[in-house]
Amino acid sequence: MHPLGEKYLRKHTLPTIFCPGCGDGTVLSAFLRAVDELDIGEQLALVGGIGCSGWIPVYVNADTLHVLHGRAIPFATGLKVTRPERKVVVFTGDGDCLAIGGNHFIHACRRNIGMTVVMLNNAIYGMTGGQVAPTSPYQARTQTSPYGNPEMPFDACRLAIASGATYVARWTSGHPRQLTRAFKEAILHPGFAFIEVLTQCPTQTGRYMKGGLDAPALLKDIRAGVVGKERAASMSPEELAGKVQIGTLHREVRLEFTEALRQLTEGDGK
Amino acid sequence: MRIIQGNEACVEGAIVAGCRFFAGYPITPASEIAELMSRRLPQVGGVFMQMEDELASVCAVIGASWGGVKACTASSGPGISLMQEGVGYAAETETPCVIINVMRGGPATGQPTLPSQQDIMQARFGSHGDYEIIAVAPSSAQEAFDLTVKAFNLAEIYRVPVYVLSDEIVGHTREKVLLDPGVEVIPRKRPPREGYLPYRPGPDGLLPGMPAFNEGYRLLVDGQLHDETGNRVGHDPEASARLVRRLCEKITSRVDELTDVEELFLEDAQAVVVCYGSSARPALEAVYAAREQGIPAGIFRLRVLFPFPARRLAALARRVRALLVPEMNVGKLVLEVERVAGGAQVVSLPKLGGALHTPEEILDAITSVLKEGGR
Numbered sequence: 001m002h003p004l005g006e007k008y009l010r011k012h013t014l015p016t017i018f019c020p021g022c023g024d025g026t027v028l029s030a031f032l033r034a035v036d037e038l039d040i041g042e043q044l045a046l047v048g049g050i051g052c053s054g055w056i057p058v059y060v061n062a063d064t065l066h067v068l069h070g071r072a073i074p075f076a077t078g079l080k081v082t083r084p085e086r087k088v089v090v091f092t093g094d095g096d097c098l099a100i101g102g103n104h105f106i107h108a109c110r111r112n113i114g115m116t117v118v119m120l121n122n123a124i125y126g127m128t129g130g131q132v133a134p135t136s137p138y139q140a141r142t143q144t145s146p147y148g149n150p151e152m153p154f155d156a157c158r159l160a161i162a163s164g165a166t167y168v169a170r171w172t173s174g175h176p177r178q179l180t181r182a183f184k185e186a187i188l189h190p191g192f193a194f195i196e197v198l199t200q201c202p203t204q205t206g207r208y209m210k211g212g213l214d215a216p217a218l219l220k221d222i223r224a225g226v227v228g229k230e231r232a233a234s235m236s237p238e239e240l241a242g243k244v245q246i247g248t249l250h251r252e253v254r255l256e257f258t259e260a261l262r263q264l265t266e267g268d269g270k
Numbered sequence: 271m272r273i274i275q276g277n278e279a280c281v282e283g284a285i286v287a288g289c290r291f292f293a294g295y296p297i298t299p300a301s302e303i304a305e306l307m308s309r310r311l312p313q314v315g316g317v318f319m320q321m322e323d324e325l326a327s328v329c330a331v332i333g334a335s336w337g338g339v340k341a342c343t344a345s346s347g348p349g350i351s352l353m354q355e356g357v358g359y360a361a362e363t364e365t366p367c368v369i370i371n372v373m374r375g376g377p378a379t380g381q382p383t384l385p386s387q388q389d390i391m392q393a394r395f396g397s398h399g400d401y402e403i404i405a406v407a408p409s410s411a412q413e414a415f416d417l418t419v420k421a422f423n424l425a426e427i428y429r430v431p432v433y434v435l436s437d438e439i440v441g442h443t444r445e446k447v448l449l450d451p452g453v454e455v456i457p458r459k460r461p462p463r464e465g466y467l468p469y470r471p472g473p474d475g476l477l478p479g480m481p482a483f484n485e486g487y488r489l490l491v492d493g494q495l496h497d498e499t500g501n502r503v504g505h506d507p508e509a510s511a512r513l514v515r516r517l518c519e520k521i522t523s524r525v526d527e528l529t530d531v532e533e534l535f536l537e538d539a540q541a542v543v544v545c546y547g548s549s550a551r552p553a554l555e556a557v558y559a560a561r562e563q564g565i566p567a568g569i570f571r572l573r574v575l576f577p578f579p580a581r582r583l584a585a586l587a588r589r590v591r592a593l594l595v596p597e598m599n600v601g602k603l604v605l606e607v608e609r610v611a612g613g614a615q616v617v618s619l620p621k622l623g624g625a626l627h628t629p630e631e632i633l634d635a636i637t638s639v640l641k642e643g644g645r
Contacts, residue, residue: 010490013501045483047333058490058501063483065336066492067329068359074293074326078333078341079483081317082291086484107322265312 004032008041010061017055021215023173023199027120028056030176031089034183035060045086047076049101051093052127052201053120070100073108076115084258087187088115094135095125098154102134109163109192113257116186116193119156122201123209130204140209156196161250166191168250173199174223175246182248191256198222198244271448276414276440277302280370281310282449283418284342288457289368290316291334291341293327295349298382299438300372303344324349328356328369335365336491338482340422340458344370347389348379350396357431358397359493361517364469364477366425366432366458370418373437375624384624385438387547387598393433394576400514402521404528405433405576407546411445416453417573423456424528428520429477435575437598439548439626461487469513470498475520521577529582530574535561539568541592541636544583544607546572548626549596555629560636567636575603584610592639594619596627615639 001009009032018024035041046057046064049072057064067075072090080088097105097119108117124142125131131144135156139148160168167189169182179197186193200206200218210218229247232240255263274282280303284292292307294300308318317334321327327343334341345353350371360367373389375381393405404424406417414436421432461468461479468489472478481487490500495510503509521528535557536542545553550571560567570586570593572579587593593611595604596619604618617639621627 010488010501012499013490042486043484058492061488063336063487063489064491065333066490066494067332068355068493071325071329071356074321074329075333077319077321077326078291078293078330078335079337080333081319081330082334082337082339082341083482083484103322104326107326261317 002029004029004036008032008035008061009059013059016059018052019203021200021202022052023122023197023201024053024056024120026173026176027053027118027179027197027199028059030179031056031118031183032060033180034187037180038184038187040087040187043085043087045079045083045088047072047079047088047090049090049092049096051096051125053091053093054096056091057089070096071104072096073101073104073117077108077113080113080115081258081261084114089187090115090117092117092119093126094119094121094123094156095133098134098156098159106159106163109160109165109194111257112164112166112191112254114191116183116195118195118197120197120199121156122199122205123153124201124205126201126204130208136209142208157194157249160194164192165194165250166252166254167193169194169248170196170198170244170246172222172226172246173197174219185248191254198226271446273444274411274447275302275442275444276408276411276436277372277442278306279411279414279447279449280344280418280434280436281306283415284368284422285310285314286449286451286453287419287422287455288340289342289422290314290339291331292316292343293319293321293330293334293341294343294345295321295324295327297346297349299374299441300344300346300370302441303370303372324352325356328353331367332356332360332363332365335367336483338458340366340426342368342370342422344372346372346374347376350389350392354392354396355398357403358399358401360431361397361401361403362493362495363491364429364517366429366480368418368421368425368432368434370434370436372441373435381624383438385548385598385626386624387437387549387602390435390575390599391602393435400518402518403431403433403576404428404521404574405435406530406573407435407575408440409547409550409571410440411443411447413573414440415447415449419453419455423454426456426458427476429480430521435547437548467498468500469496471516475516475523525577525579525581528574528577529579530572531579531582532569532571532573535568536570536586538566540566540590541594541640542568542570542586542590543594543596543632543636544570544572544603545596546575546603549598549621552627552629553596553632556632556636559629559633565637565640578606580606580610583607584612587611587614590614592617594632594635594639596621596632598622598626
């Protein structure tokens with residue numbers, strides 16, 4: 001086993017449930033690298049939602065809550081306000097975070113509560129068998145959009161910024177080093193940090209949406225669809241059409257929620 | 271001693287019991303609980319959060335409980351329905367927490383401003399799957415205080431979500447309440463330092479203690495059926511059955527120690543009113559009036575509704591002629607009473623629409639049941 005796995009994984013929960021070629025393992029290893037470089041293994045409080053990516057924290061040997069579909073953020077909120085010193089990191093999928101959990105997501109952004117939410121976006125419901133997601137592209141064929149998806153997808157990062165998140169980054173599972181850097185920045189960021197990771201699901205997205213693409217082909221497809229934020233700045237609207245921007249998309253410092261609570265209530269009303 | 275509403279008494283009871291986190295969403299007739307919590311919790315170093323909805327509220331409460339803090343939420347019918355998935359999660363992960371339901375009439379948005387006792391079976395069975403909870407049912411503002419403290423204590427002892435089934439009458443009636451700061455409070459049980467497994471029960475079938483997150487235990491808390499380490503075993507029928515059986519039996523096997531009833535005039539009673547919550551108030555009036563007239567009536571008032579004290583009531587039923595069950599619903603607890611009544615006649619006294627029974631209605635029922643086919 002890789003030394004990082006040796007150091008940080010909960011051995012008796014292995015092997016993982018991830019399919020061969022899944023991007024979740026890349027995200028897990030990038031996360032462990034960030035944890036190791038920051039040396040915060042003892043301070044972690046991890047929360048996983050329901051869906052393949054919600055399993056990532058189950059394998060990490062830290063305090064872990066594996067919760068209900070869509071509710072990872074409110075569980076994490078209760079944990080964070082009672083343990084403000086903890087590094088709370090939520091792992092969630094695009095359906096978990098944006099469909100059933102959409103309301104919690106925008107309100108956590110609004111509160112600017114100090115946690116990191118990592119949303120793995122494979123544009124489909126993977127664990128339940130390949131149904132349409134709020135991130136599936138227009139016209140995408142899935143198990144519940146056999147004539148093509150009639151809906152428009154969310155841009156999770158724009159939603160997060162508009163809702164008040166103070167750190168927003170987007171990368172792909174083809175950017176493990178950048179992802180590690182983003183994890184470190186997000187964990188140290190004093191406020192609500194959101195990282196979207198575009199990732200490959202050969203089992204569902206590859207099969208139903210992409211005409212049978214395997215993992216390497218899917219990853220290539222994902223990378224072909226993105227452009228770095230800096231490079232995008234010098235591109236024309238025509239060149240940018242259909243491209244998704246990656247990089248650190250937003251960063252500001254604004255009063256964090258548990259700090260605001262402390263300031264407002266300390267010494268008050270006693 | 272203060273003159274306060276039942277809703278306020280719940281808040282003071284929670285704070286005395288050690289509650290330091292509340293998450294909720296406003297709803298009539300429970301809103302005063304959130305309002306007062308928002309004022310009181312910061313004064314004792316606690317945190318109040320008004321969440322975006324009830325689903326978030328109960329989940330934040332569970333998160334806070336694993337943060338090492340006693341926590342509760344409060345709502346009414348529609349909001350309680352939204353919380354049910356979280357209640358099941360708390361039962362499954364053995365997370366102590368308290369849920370106060372100030373009952374109003376339903377279904378749906380129903381009757382926001384009037385009382386009911388329509389949610390008692392929802393408290394017991396509202397979430398999916400097999401599990402057991404504890405529910406207490408105050409009849410007065412004083413009991414709103416006393417039983418809220420008790421609810422927090424039971425949650426800690428049994429590691430289970432505990433309901434306080436209040437209602438609009440108890441919640442909004444102002445009465446004298448003794449806010450006893452010296453009442454017994456059960457602290458969170460600490461885990462052993464050595465050889466600790468989070469889900470390995472002790473010889474008493476209860477978990478050995480509950481560390482908070484960030485204390486070095488590296489807990490795995492999972493909503494899936496799990497083994498003693500917390501890791502999932504849903505694929506293993508035997509291990510899964512073992513957990514579900516223990517979750518149920520840790521409550522059902524302790525009915526005797528959990529039974530909390532007020533019994534009056536039972537020595538020679540022939541007609542016994544089995545009651546709880548607000549409808550116990552006119553029931554008590556009716557029984558006093560009956561006794562003044564020499565009618566042998568008695569009271570069996572449940573302060574703990576679930577687990578239901580089946581054996582105790584069955585023993586009583588063997589020596590009386592009739593059991594009367596006034597409830598502000600179509601007749602719900604009466605189903606439990608019928609199950610254990612043996613030869614005693616069971617009379618359901620449902621009251622719908624949001625009005626409380628009058629003492630006369632219950633007295634009439636007592637006299638007519640004792641007249642019929644006398645012994």
